[in-house]
Amino acid sequence: MTERGPLYAVSPLDGRYARYTEPLTDYASEAALMCARVEVEVEYLIALADLDATPLSLTETTRENLRDCYREFDAEDADVIKQLETSGYGDYEATNHDVKAIEYFIRMYLPDEDEQGPWVHFGLTSEDVNNLAHRLLVKPAVEDVLVPEIRSIRDALADSAREHRDVPMLARTHGQPATPTTYGKELAVYAARLGQALGRLEAAADGITGKLAGASGTYAAHEAAYPDVDWQAVSRSFVESLGLEWRALSTQVNPCDDLAAVFDALRGVNNVLRDLDLDMWLYVSDRYLGQKSVAGETGSSTMPHKVNPIDFENSEGNLTKANSDLTFLADYVTTSRLQRDLSDSTVKRNIGSAFAYCLIAYEKTQRGLSKVTPNEAVMQESLDDNPEVIGEAVQTILRREGDTEAYERIKALTRGQRATLADFRELFDDLDVDESVKAELRALSPAGYTGIGAELVDELDN
Template sequence: MTDRGPLDAVSPLDGRYARYTEPLVPYASERALMRARVRVEVEYLLALADLDATPLTIDAAQRDHLRNCYEAFDEEDAALVKQLETEGYGEYAATNHDVKAVEYFVRLHLPDGLDAANWIHFGLTSEDVNNLAHRLLVGPAVEDVLVPELRAVRDRLVAFAHDYGDLPMLARTHGQPATPTTFGKEMAVYASRLGRAIARIEAAADDLSGKLAGASGTYAAHHAAYPEVDWPAVSEAFVADLGLEHEPLTTQVNPCDDLEAVFDAVRGANNVLRDLDLDMWLYVSDRYLGQEAVEGETGSSTMPHKVNPIDFENSEGNLTKANSDLTFLGDYVTTSRLQRDLSDSTVKRNIGSAFAYCLIAYQKCQSGLDKVVPNERVMREELESTPEIVGEAVQTILRREGHDDAYEQVKKATRGKSVTIEDFREMIAGLDVSESVREELLAVTPTGYTGVADELADDV
């Protein structure tokens, strides 16, 4: 078979979008999973040597040699693990088992003079290795790749909030003209939401848990070999040393409620960004936002003038795909028939794909935000041509002054009608109010009726 390049990839993640998904390779690739498994096997071997009950002794130089097995794990090492699994190598026939292949890989890399082959994978089931390996990848993938991209989006939104906190803009509720806001305040809303979503993701990623309890979660093999050892305590210390919380009660499978919490938290952030994408698309459509044209870029194959909001559209599509995958993953990995079935094994291999769609979306959203510029003239013109929106202010001030029918008066004069600012002034002129109140009402303008939106924008 000839070498396949990006144009031969069956998935856009490793084809068209490979340059976007590259940061996830150390966490989501097959090689990354192999390396994480080697790490678990090596560290477990060293933990066994630290037990007084076992006759295993590993000196400092041998420990360094063993740790180098995963610290320097490269393409050749990954190829050897795959060969052990699919073809066999040396004295080892093909395992047709990915974790067993890792066990044999560690055997092949034992330092000279260390007779420890029988202690590698001692008392373990594959899921002991896999559940830890996956979490050693998921946590950093979220914290080192996804969260920084989300923070970059939030930083851009905060900049918009501070730069345009006092730029008045017509709001729309139910798609209809409503009480004015400012562009900066609306961006501050998204920045605030995204900040909370990021905090939730970080909390979930910090709470990942692991198990090391054998084939049915009872430490049966460990206990049979060394009944005097407190194996739950050994497991807890080992899992903690890997930087994970310890899950004491499991079947063969770690229940994965912790992974589901991560997926759900990421999905929550994606929902915020998808909402943002939709709004930015509409603001571009309404000409509230202009877009900087990229030299040489084509907007339409037939309409040369077009500058399309393609980044927000691309982000929206990838967020939708990511959320579909994250929902599926969360639902699937938290179930297992009786003490174990293997269906989750292939499903978990798609965690990286879900994260990759997230990563593409975050980068596209950033690109879209970097291209847009608020169109102050259009925003102000639309506000001034929609004076009926100050009706809320007028009827509220009249209520304050004791007018029981204030709402009804303004409704009669404005609802469903084309109203001008002169119509408002004429209505105000006929009101039974003091001159100071009349002046207060006349001072209300569509562009000035934004409350404390500028202050709210500064708070984010």
């Protein structure tokens, strides 16, 4: 029988989009979780050996060999752990428990299992290992995979904003022609928003916490075995050695408010990008933006001429899916029946999927941005076709000159009807104002009525 490949994957994350999601493999796969659990168990075992109170002794060679269990973790190791859990391996019967399988895996690497084996997983509950392992994966997945992609989009927007800072463009409020802006300034708004959202995400990732306090968060087993040891200090030192903040108060479960903050911050990033996708789509639809065609690419199965904004559409869909998952995760992982129930375990296995939908969307947004360029001729034509947008400037200048009917005068000329520049000039000729004011009014044009839009791009550097 022919081996089935990615085309038979149940999820598009491992099938159609596998080339985009591959960077998350080291943080979101089952093997990655196994490796992180091994790291937690190994480092905890070494920490126990460093306590004067325990008789456990590990040579430097043994310590390095143990650390190689996670430093050089590979597919063969993952397969051994899975066998320990499901079918048994060597002298070990099947555990039917994923964390217990990790314990036995580590015991296999001890030079004296009879003496040293009992210290593996000493005093711990599975959630002590799992909460730390998950966070050892979530933190770098955000910081090393997602954040660089978001920053790349932000930088691309900022660069394009600077390049096109002076390109005038008709703005639309409520979908209707409004006070002109510049294309660069609009991109700068998104770059600034994305930068702020990115800052919130980085702060949330930096605040990820870990707990190690036993079956109900009381250190009961530890205290029973060694009541003279300051187990809170040991726990804090150990958690912080893993690069996480220490959580002093917990049940068996780390309450996961820290993870919820990460998910919510990611949603904030995604909301900015989805807003960007929608606007870019509309700019393409209005022909304000042209798209570079890709050789050999088909836009429509029946209309050969089409170059569709597929990257922005794809990004929009994946961002929406990601946010749906992130909302669910943030709501779910912060609740637990009493001291612990198991429902969160299967839910947390889907964190990687939510991150993967984010990553696909970020790739697509970047691709979409790389393919668009301002169609300045169309933008100018649109401005020329809507001279009524200078009405705001006209009535504001007339207000300055003391005209109490300024707004009503321009409203009568423009609201619900097309007004030409000739119509405005005819109005200017009849105004009872100084000739210098009339000259000021005649000099107005839609393309020139962009305020300090171009200069506002400089705020990106502040």
